[in-house]
Each structure stands twice: as C-alpha cells, then as structure tokens.
Amino acid sequence: MSRYRGSVPTAAADFRFVSLQRHSTFNATELHYFSSRVKCNHVAFFAVGIPVTALRSHRSAHCRVDSLDAFGRIHSPESSLVIWDRPVLAAIGLELEIVGADAFPDVRARVHSGKARDGLAALISAQGYDALSAFPGWLDDMTRLSEVFFDFAGHRPVTVRLETLARTGCPRFHVDxxxxxxxxxYRGPGTEWLDDAQVDRAAQASGAPNEAIVRFGYPRCMPTFAxxxxxxxxxxxxxxxxxxxxxxxxxxGDPARVLFCLDC
Structure with a gap:
C-alpha cells in the first residue's frame, strides 16, 4: 500500500480521533502529544508509516526555569513563554483569604522602577484596604516581581493590573x-496557553472560535503562584x-481568582 491511514485516540476519555497519513508532516510537539496520549513512543508512529523525515522544526512555546534569574531565556527566538513553577506561598494565601470577588475590579496604574512598592500599596489602599498591614507578604512578593520586570521593560512604561475574577475573564485564545x-x-487556576504547533494562526487572527484555533490537543495551565x-x-x-x-x-461556587499582571 502506498498510503496508511490509522486512528489514534488523543486521550483515554476522549472519543475524538486524529488521522495519520504516511506522508503527512508532523512536528516533534505533535508526535510527542500523540505518543503521550496513547502511552507509546515515536517508534510506533514510524511503524504505521510516518517516516523520520516527516518531522519538521518548530517553535517550542515555553521553557521552565527554577528561579527569576533565568527569565532572560525569554529572549531566545524559540521561546514565547518562560515559567517559574514555584511552590505555593502559604502565608500569602492566608493574607488573601479576606479578598472577596469584588475586591479588585480590574484596577490598573502606572508603576515605576524603584517605586513599585509605593505604587502597589496605593493601588490596594484605593480599594479600601490597609495594604501594609493586611498584605505585607503579598506586597513584598509583587514588588520583587515588578523590579525584575523593569529590567526587561527597559525604558518602556509599565502598567500593573490587579483583578479578582469570579467569572471567566478572556475566554477566547488571543495574543497580547x-x-x-x-x-x-495568587488564587485559583492560572493562565491557559497553547504551544506554537497547536495554533492555527490564520484562524486566531481572523476572529475564529477556539475550536478552529486549536489544531490538536488541549491547552496547558500555569499552576497557582507560578x-x-x-x-x-x-x-x-x-x-x-x-x-x-x-x-x-x-x-x-469557586473562589474568585486573584490575578497580578504587568505589561510593557
């Protein structure tokens, strides 16, 4: 036979199927996804007729690091996301227990290098909290992250956003x-994202729904506190x-998410 067509389940509880053809072009991310879902390895794909030459290079959307010092890897052409998957900071979680769903209704402000702590404290205080006494650990942590971000922003203006979300904020896949x-x-599930190989860029740019944007697989989710x-x-x-x-x-019924965001 000049062509093989087989079906491989994408997940044990998922009854959608993907077709594999002998001369289809798959990249390493797609093959890794398929193989991990059916608990086999790439050899199984070669056995059903996908040659080694079918692998094409791709942009790996992310890399994981073990400290803020390694965030410089964001400047690698192959990476569009760097994640520091740090442990949950229990003391900050306790501080945030007093924060309700309406505490921070998408509040924003310009912050400046060397003055981030004052700017963050003023933003929190404007919502009726005594930032220094209620959130000392949270304030320290956000200040630390802000000062690291200023190094990457250079001379670009930096805007901070604090938001509590009892609803889904931006449900459609997008680019900032x-x-x-x-x-x-700091509370609740983190941002969901797609590896570059999973994205139909034309569909995303045209305003198509998520079902058309995602070429295969499922989004990944940043852990809480990452x-x-x-x-x-x-x-x-x-x-x-x-x-x-x-x-x-x-x-x-879920607790409202507590989101901290910096843009430049």
Whole structure:
C-alpha cells in the first residue's frame, strides 16, 4: 500500500480521533502529544508509516526555569513563554483569604522602577484596604516581581493590573498587544496557553472560535503562584508569533481568582 491511514485516540476519555497519513508532516510537539496520549513512543508512529523525515522544526512555546534569574531565556527566538513553577506561598494565601470577588475590579496604574512598592500599596489602599498591614507578604512578593520586570521593560512604561475574577475573564485564545507581560495567579487556576504547533494562526487572527484555533490537543495551565513571562505581538519578530493564551474557566461556587499582571 502506498498510503496508511490509522486512528489514534488523543486521550483515554476522549472519543475524538486524529488521522495519520504516511506522508503527512508532523512536528516533534505533535508526535510527542500523540505518543503521550496513547502511552507509546515515536517508534510506533514510524511503524504505521510516518517516516523520520516527516518531522519538521518548530517553535517550542515555553521553557521552565527554577528561579527569576533565568527569565532572560525569554529572549531566545524559540521561546514565547518562560515559567517559574514555584511552590505555593502559604502565608500569602492566608493574607488573601479576606479578598472577596469584588475586591479588585480590574484596577490598573502606572508603576515605576524603584517605586513599585509605593505604587502597589496605593493601588490596594484605593480599594479600601490597609495594604501594609493586611498584605505585607503579598506586597513584598509583587514588588520583587515588578523590579525584575523593569529590567526587561527597559525604558518602556509599565502598567500593573490587579483583578479578582469570579467569572471567566478572556475566554477566547488571543495574543497580547504588548512587548512583554508578566502574570501570576495568587488564587485559583492560572493562565491557559497553547504551544506554537497547536495554533492555527490564520484562524486566531481572523476572529475564529477556539475550536478552529486549536489544531490538536488541549491547552496547558500555569499552576497557582507560578510566574509566567510571555511575549506579545509587540516583541520584535512576534507580530504573528506571540504567545496564544486565554483565561481559565471559573466555575460557579469557586473562589474568585486573584490575578497580578504587568505589561510593557
């Protein structure tokens, strides 16, 4: 036979199927996704007729690091997201227990290097809290992240956003109109994102729904307290290659998400 067509389930509980053809072009991310879902390895794909030459190079959307010191990897052409998957900071979680769903209704302000703590405290105090006594650990942590972000922003203005979300914020996969964005979700699920190979860029740019944007697989989700630094379409060379992401779903009855975001 000159062509083989087989079906491989994408997940044990998922009854959708993908077709594999002998001369189809698959990249390493797609093959890794398929093989991990059916718990086999790439040899199984070669056995059903996909040659080694079918692998094509791709942009790996993300890399994981073990400290803020490694965030410079965002400038690698192969990366549009750097994630520091740090542990949950329990003391900050306790501070945020007093924060209700309406505490921070998408509040924003310009912040400046060397003055981030004062700017953040003023933003929190404007919502009726005594920032210094109610959130000392949270304030310290956001200040630390802000000062790191200023190093990447250079002379670009930086805007901070604090938001509590009892609903799904931005449900459609999109790319930010920014140079860089730093995000950290202090309560609730983190930002969802797609690897570059998963994205149909034409569908995303045309306003198509999520079902048309996602070529295969499922989005990944940043853990609570993880810190992500992502490229927007304003980053050089990323006019059509910024990180494609969205807000996670917030189910009725779930605690409101607490989101910290910096843009430049």
């Amino acid at each position: 109109h920014s140079y860089l964005r730093l995000v950290c979700t 810190v992500g630094l992502m490229k927007g379409c304003g980053y050089p060379g990323c006019a059509d290659a910024g990180l494609v992401h969205r807000s996670p779903a917030v189910e009725p």
